[in-house]
Structure formats: C-alpha cells, structure tokens
Amino acid sequence: MGQMRAVLCGYYGYGNGGDEALLACLLQMLPPHVTPVVLSGNPHQTERRYGVEAYPRKAPLTLFRVLRGADALIWGGGSLMQDATSAMNPLYYGGLMRLAQLMGLRTIAWAQGIGPLNRPFSRWLARQTFRHCQGVSVRDQGSAALLSSWNISCMLAPDPVWAMLASPVSHLWDLPAPRIAVALRSHPCLTPTRLEQLIHALVDFQVATQTCVLLVPFQATQDLAIAQAIRSRLKGPSQILQLDNPQELKGVFRGVEMTIAMRYHGLIMAASEGCRCFALSYDPKVSRLMAELELPGWELAQLPEDPNQICRVWLDCYANDQALSDDRVHSLVDRALMHQDLLSQVLRQS
Template identity: 55%
Template sequence: MRAVLCGYYGMGNGGDEALLATLLQLLPAFVTPLVLSGNPEETRQRYGVEAVPRKSLQAVVNALRRSQVFIWGGGSLMQDASSAINPFYYGGLMKLAQAMGLRTIAWAQGIGPLNRGSSQWITRWALQGCDAVSVRDRASAQLVNGWGIRHQLAPDPVWALQAAPAALQHLPTPRVALALRNHPLLTPQRVANLTQALADFQGSTQACFVLLPFQPSKDRALANHIAQHLPGPHEIIEISQPETLKGVFKEIDMAIAMRFHGVVMAVAEGCPCFAISYDPKVTQIMQALSLPGWSLSDQDPLPLIPDNVETMTQQWLTLYAKGDNLDLARSQIDQALIHGALLEKTLGQLNHQEK
C-alpha cells in the first residue's frame, strides 16, 4: 500500500520535519510512503523515502494516481492566520485525493484559527470526507465535534518521536536552550528587554546558552542578535535531523521556547520549559500543561510579557530552581501514541479490504 504524506515538509522548519519523522516511525510496515516536499532531494536523502515537489500539480497528481491513501501528516495545516491560501492548498489536495478514490486520513491536526467563512467551509468539507480524523488539542476537538465529525484527540505526535543522541559534550554545564523566533508582536523594545534579561539570567546562573533556530530562515537573525549580547558561553546550533534536535533537550537543564515543537520536545525530554506564546497553538499547550510563561498579545488569557527586565529574569530563575518535568512527559508520550494506533487500525482495515 502506498500513502501520499502531505504537510509543511521540506520547508526548513524543524517542527514540521519532526512531524514527518514521527509519522514515518509510526506508519505500519506494509505502507510505502510518498512525501510531498518543498525540497524533494533533501527529503529523499534524510529519510530514505520517495518524494516529489509539493507545488508541482503534475507531480502531485501522478503521485496520487500511484497511491491508495492520502494523509495530512500533522501540524496546523488548516489555518488562515499565516496565509489565507493554506486551507485552499491543503483542503484542495484532500478533496482531489478523495475525488480520485483514495482513502484519506487527517492525522494529528491542529485546526485553526479559521477567521474566514471560506476557510471554515473547505476545512469542514475536507474533513467530512475522511476515513479517520485525529486532532492534537482540545480547541480543534471542539471545532470538529461541533461539525459532527468523529475524531480522536491526543497530544502532538512529536511527544512520541524517538530522540537521537546530540553531541553537546563540548559545551559547559548547566545548559539552557533558547527556541525563539521573530514575530511582529516581538517588538524591538521587547527584544531589547528579552536580550538584557537573558544576559542577567546567564550572569546569575553561569549557564551556557544553546540557541536553536528551528526554522533558520526566520529564527537565525534573532539568535544572532541575542548571542552578540550574551556575556557568557553560548553556541548557535542548527540541526536538520529531527530526532537529534529532540535529543538536544536530553542534555539541557532548562528551555525558553516560543516554537510550539520546542515546547513539546523540551517537556518530552523532562526539561523544565518556560514558554512565550505568539499563536493560539502555543497558548493551548501552555494551558493544557500548566506551563509558566507569557503571551505577546494582550488579547490572550495568559500573562502579558513583562516590560520589566528584572521581573523576567526572576521568573526564569524560579523555574530554573524547580527541576524536571519527567512525570508530565511520560503521560503525554503515552497519550500521543494514540495517533499511531489510529494509523495501525485505519490502514490495517484498508489493507485488508484491498486484499
């Protein structure tokens, strides 16, 4: 059985690559994956799978013709906050697969925000035609439940990604990871405050900072800026292998993360995590896990990021002294495997029907 895997793959985003790596780990052995990728050659080399250009209609159609299953492979694909085109691209591919007779799965989806009526319409239409649906947060579950669509709810699959060792032995301990990104709400004044607070925190703890640009095209500039103002040891590390990126957090004593999957990876490896929300998906995981942190938006139910540098530093020091999250990690990892069970059950049934 061949399955087309559709997501934000091959686009240089560590979180989405981690979703693909997890999906490949959880696919049943009788399924041969075919990945739609922004960088097919890189995807082929990294994962040893067949891949075709995600923006080539001819290549996509040919891939669908040779396959029996189409899978939305995790993440916030159906949302119109970053682009109004997203729901039409991903929803259009789902409907095309269904029209061509493929069985379809919406897997580990974080649905929304859907601010436009057209986005809501195509998302509902696409999901109604799926053979199975799983979502990764309660807000998504409430939305699809309101549409009368059967689904399963479980934490993001990356919780269950098998981490690989990361070589950080050359860096002094303790180590603190930073998984930050640029954002319009992260104003120059807030960047200045954040940078000064990090420098003060480093002065108090003598920690080595490990700066992790999850999506270098968007994150590297901020990492460079912060690194230039740190008084102590630090290193910017770009890791393209998702398993190794997650493995970094095994060697970390605390993380400060804006990136959603930075939060997931840190807590999954038992690392205390302080989160900064720029998006509802980050807010939702912070609330679900009762994580300390702030929001960049005053419209968010979370505490607003402080203007006072000393307040920022003190809150990080409080978490730093608290310790690990191992009990929390174990429960989330166990629940995340529900997404794997859904694949086993659904694809197993389809495979039996094919025979």
C-alpha cells in the same frame, strides 16, 4: 497481499524542525505494508534524509500523477488548516485532500491542530474536508471541540513528537554546564522592543546563573538572525545549534536544565526530555499547550516591559519549578502513540 502507497502531505522540506519532526514521526508510525510518498518543498533533501520517494508539493501535474498512483493520502500533522499565516493554506491543503477524496483514495487527517480559521470560506472548506476523511486525529482540546461542533468524530491524542525517539548530539556534553536552551522565532508579536527586553533579561539571567546558553533555531530563515543577535550580546558561554536531524534536535534538550521557547515543538521536545520550560506564546497553539501542561510563561502581547521583572521570573522558574514527572511524560508518550493506532486502522490491508 501487496504494498499500499500513501502520499504524505504537510509542511515538509522547508527546514522547519517541528514539521520535520512530525514527518519523522509519521514515517516511524506507518504500518510496514505502506510505502510512503512524500510531497516536499525540497524533494531531493527529503529523499536523502529519510530514504523515501519524494516529489515537489506545488507541481500540479506531478501532484495529480502521484495521487493517481496512490491508495491513500495522509494530511499531517500540525497547524496546516489555518488561515492566520496565509489564506492559501486552507486552499492548498483542503483542495488537495478533496481532490484525493474525489479520486477515491483513503484520506486521513493526522495529528491536526486546527485553526485559527478566520474566513467563512476557510471554515466551510475545512468542514467539507474533515467530514469526508476515513480517519481524523487531533492534538489539542480546541481542535477536538471545533470538530465536535461540526458533528465530526475524531481521536484526541498528544502531539506525536512526544513519542519521537531522541538521538545524542555530538559534542553537546563538551559545552559547559549547567545549560539552558532558547528557541525564539521571528513574528509580528516579537517586536524589536520586546526582543530587546528579552535579550536584556537573558544577559542578566546568564550572569546570575552562570549558565551556558544554547540558541536553537528551529527554522533558520525565521530564527537564525535572532539567535545571532542574542549571542552577540551574551557575556558568558553560548552556542548556536543548527541541527537538520529532528531526532538530534530533540536530543539537545537532554542536556539542558531549562528551556525558554516560543516554538511549540521546542516546548514539547524539552518537556518530554525532562527539562523545565518557560513559554512565550505568539499563537493559540502555544497558549493551549501552556494551559494543558500548566507551563509558566507569558503571552508575548503581555510581556512585562521591565527586563528586570522578566529576569526575576526566569530565575524563580530556574530555581523552584519542576519538570514534568516521569509518569506524566510516559503517559503523554503512550497516548501520542494513538496516532499510530489510527494509521493502522484506516490503512489496514483488505
């Protein structure tokens, strides 16, 4: 029996730590008889980092040739089918999946977080695309409920990044303890006023706790300037950690007492490594994660105006909240491996 070629399609190659972690998980979970072919925003970097075949994701002739030479297309994971950031997202991902389906490839929508889908055409295209997949897995109840309303069956399991192995980070333990991590990103909800309130609160929090603040940009183009602005104001020890390796990015949180994060995968990585978490939600996926894990936090739109109040709540979380229990983390990790089971079922050798 020969090898099967599977094209992997997601938001890969753009320096986003969460999406790179999903790619690392997907490569880790593929059956051994499947050869991955990755569509990437930076194919050379993807090839070097993961040792896989990679091609540009927006070259039409190349895409057609790659699909013609493949047996399957895996679409995942994360918030790909949504039109909140751009109306082009459903067109690109849905169009590519429908093309693969029309060409006779096995298609899998893997570890999806669906929506928001604000436009009627986006919803129609999503329904058509998911309906014709041989396998669908989703990572949250909201996505499962949406598919159920469309009479589309799916597997519901926690985000695959729960099951990604962490790697140690060089010199992390040389930094002073105790440590907290902060992972903010640029977004219209994080207005200059709200950022100033958060920085003011974080300065006071560090003084009160004598912690070392680790600023963790998940995507340099969106996060680094904010990290630099925060660090310039802190009075105590701090470090900006820019890490390209997703396993090392997860490994940061092994040495951290508490994480304050907007980033969805920052919260998952921190929680899975036994860290207390405080969420700042800018997106429904973060709000759903807060609810599912019962994490303390705020919707950014409801952030208190008084930095002293923000600081007091963080201090209470730092002193009194508990990380997820080992049993709960193990359960989440075990259930996240259901995404691997789906791959094995759909990509089984004939």
